[in-house]
Amino acid sequence: MTATPEQREALIGALCAPELADIVDLVCWVADDPTGRTAYAANSIGRVRFHLDGPAEVVDGENPIGSEDPLAFLPYDKEVADPSPRRSTGNSYPLAAQRLLSFFANPDRSPDLAIVHTPRHFFPDEGGHVGEHGSLDVIQSRAPFILSGAGVRRLGYINAHARLVDVGPTLAHLVGVPDSALVDRVGDELDGRPQVEYLEKGAARSHVIGVLWDGGHCGDLLHLAETGELPAVARLIDRGMALRGGAVAEFPSITLTNHTAILTGVGPGRHGVMGNVYYDRAAAERVVPNDESTWHRSAEWLLPQARTIFETVNDHLGETGGVRTASVDEAIDRGADYSTMALIRASGEAGADALDDALPDPTTSPFLGDPAFLEEDYFRWGMRVDDLGLQQMMDLFADPGAAPVLTWWANVVTDGGHHGGGPRSPMARDSLKQADARLGAFLDHLESIGILDDVTILLTADHGFEGSSPDCTGSWRSALEATGIPHRDEGPGLIYVTG
Structure with missing residues (x-):
């Protein structure tokens, strides 16, 4: 009732x-x-x-x-x-x-x-x-919005804002999905829209990559990029633009609500994931999609009419015989040809130990800043997940001819650093610098295989943070x-x- x-x-x-x-x-x-x-x-x-x-x-x-x-x-x-x-x-x-x-x-x-x-x-x-x-x-709801690379206007920092529901439609538009096809499963228009004002008309690109730094604090991220402490982010902005006002998250400014909003282009009333925990009256059950035992199943709670960006892009591209779309370390993966969560589901494992043997040792990570932060369990786990995520990205882009047209790459340690220390804390800034170093390594890889200039990248987060x-x-x-x-x-x- x-x-x-x-x-x-x-x-x-x-x-x-x-x-x-x-x-x-x-x-x-x-x-x-x-x-x-x-x-x-x-x-x-x-x-x-x-x-x-x-x-x-x-x-x-x-x-x-x-x-x-x-x-x-x-x-x-x-x-x-x-x-x-x-x-x-x-x-x-x-x-x-x-x-x-x-x-x-x-x-x-x-x-x-x-x-x-x-x-x-x-x-x-x-x-x-x-x-x-x-x-x-506004601060807990402000996620970064950075567009860079092929076909992006070089505008630098702009005093404007977007919405997180705009991210998915923008990625689909970059792939070439007609705006008229940006609809849910029953044909209704999405809540978000492509941010075309920052794009050059008719530009060509070979690959589109969305990067999410979970909990990446927009203000501090842009500040650190401007002061030279996040050189990979600065490199992106130099080849494109960043919104000072970022992208406004859906309410509540919670992880699963906004991962889902990003990847469906609609708000929670339409996609159905009301929070990391909520109650379903029809099913008479408490739903906890953001839990170590359920994370890999999160897409199961999407409402039937919701349509992921992976499904939209695959419908547009048709059968190609290869990996058209990829979802790296992302819970809302429905429809992706390659998915980390699908590997976990196929393994039959669940919980924090899922694929544990595949996760690298964080103490030997080249991206580790202060080893003392490894005492925080979430931060430690996030480092391991993100190191494996980078390896997946390198593998997906080992051969440019076989790389996905659309790739979504979620990173976790930034959320752990901001939860554990609060915004602007040493732990939070260490997590941002780690994420930046991984991004830099991937950009260097794209450059080494000769496709960096043909790729468009959108960097965002799912929410902001306050202390x-x-x-x-x-x-x-x-x-x-x-x-x-x-x-x-x-x-x-x-x-x-x-x-």
Whole structure:
């Protein structure tokens, strides 16, 4: 069942209590009003109605939304000066109406309410970390968007933004898929669109490569590229362009929600992956696709009408007798001719030990920076996965004539570094430099086999990051329980009324 209006208001009232203001940034929901389905947000100071074509409208109290500007906290010095803003009135929530309407569009999987943690909220007992993401806010939602190589206009740094749902359509357009064919399985247009304004018309290319640095913090990534600490990224930008405002993630700014949005071109209400954990009312089950035991099966939870970029491109290319599309270390791999996750599924193994024998020893990695970071399990595992990922990329491009037309290459250690240390920390920056060195090695390989000038590369991430604060702790659990309304709290932060 879903919440009645009375139940929803009781839960909102409990969550917007002033004593929870340090941990509850916003409470968000969608309701029907005379204009149709409308997105709302509230906190302890007031309530707003979001609009697709204008700023949020205050409907009670004061305006809790400081801004909806996708370019907020630019230039980067402004972000550094005010990391993890203490109050929503000093923050920005870009494209809030579009993102919330998508998130709450699925009657079976969307929650009744979504609680947005304050950037500073530290909740390790419930799955939180030093570095956090998931928010509706601009920094946790800002992923890099860099286009480079064959057919890309050399524009350098641009004060503009895109959306993560634009990434898949852009890759398909680069391969040559007609824009009219960028539709889901039932023929509906995608939420995203190709970013053609950054491309030269009629340019030819032999291969298209999408690179994802999971959790790659956009602002710091571009800053380090400009200061010479990420030379491979700087090399990409010199041959193309980078958006200062990056690409706005879908809500929540969570891994699986946005990997899926990138690779389908639609938001969570249409692709069905509402988070790393959510509840499916129709199946009456808790779904945890982002888990070491289920990661290789994540594509199984896609809704039937969703269509991956691999399926779209393969339909366009037709049968060629070779590997047309490849998915390296990516969970949302449905339709790819070559897939790391398919190898794991075929092995019959699961969990963290899947393909463990194939993962390199991180202590001997040429990309290891500070060995002390290997004590963090996620960072250590991410290094091993990424070293193997680079080897897969080298193998796929050993023979240019047999290399895939479209390749997607996901990297993990950047997420581990930012979770473990928080943005701008030594661990986070070590992870970015590692990823950059692997990328540089691959670019050198493409150059050595004579195809670098014929390749187009798009570098992005699935979300941004902000740092939590050890002195900002607490839980809204008791406040919700005090309402007496039966519910599930998944995440935590996705509230499903159950009775």
